Amino acid sequence: METYGVCAICGKSGKMFTCSLCGRSVCVNDYVAGVCRQCLAGKK
Ligand SMILES: [Zn+2]
Numbered sequence: 001m002e003t004y005g006v007c008a009i010c011g012k013s014g015k016m017f018t019c020s021l022c023g024r025s026v027c028v029n030d031y032v033a034g035v036c037r038q039c040l041a042g043k044k
């Protein structure tokens with residue numbers, strides 16, 4: 001799912017993707033394999 005908004009991680013505006021785990025909107029740079037960088041880092 002693509003939307004336009006402000007990244008919840010880095011604060012940049014532009015095309016956003018929705019993390020499938022936490023539901024936050026994040027930019028392409030913070031979106032990895034369907035989840036945001038933060039969820040990826042905190043994955044157990
Ligand atoms: Zn970002």
Ligand SMILES: [Zn+2]
Nearest residue numbers: 019022036039
């Ligand atoms: Zn997330």
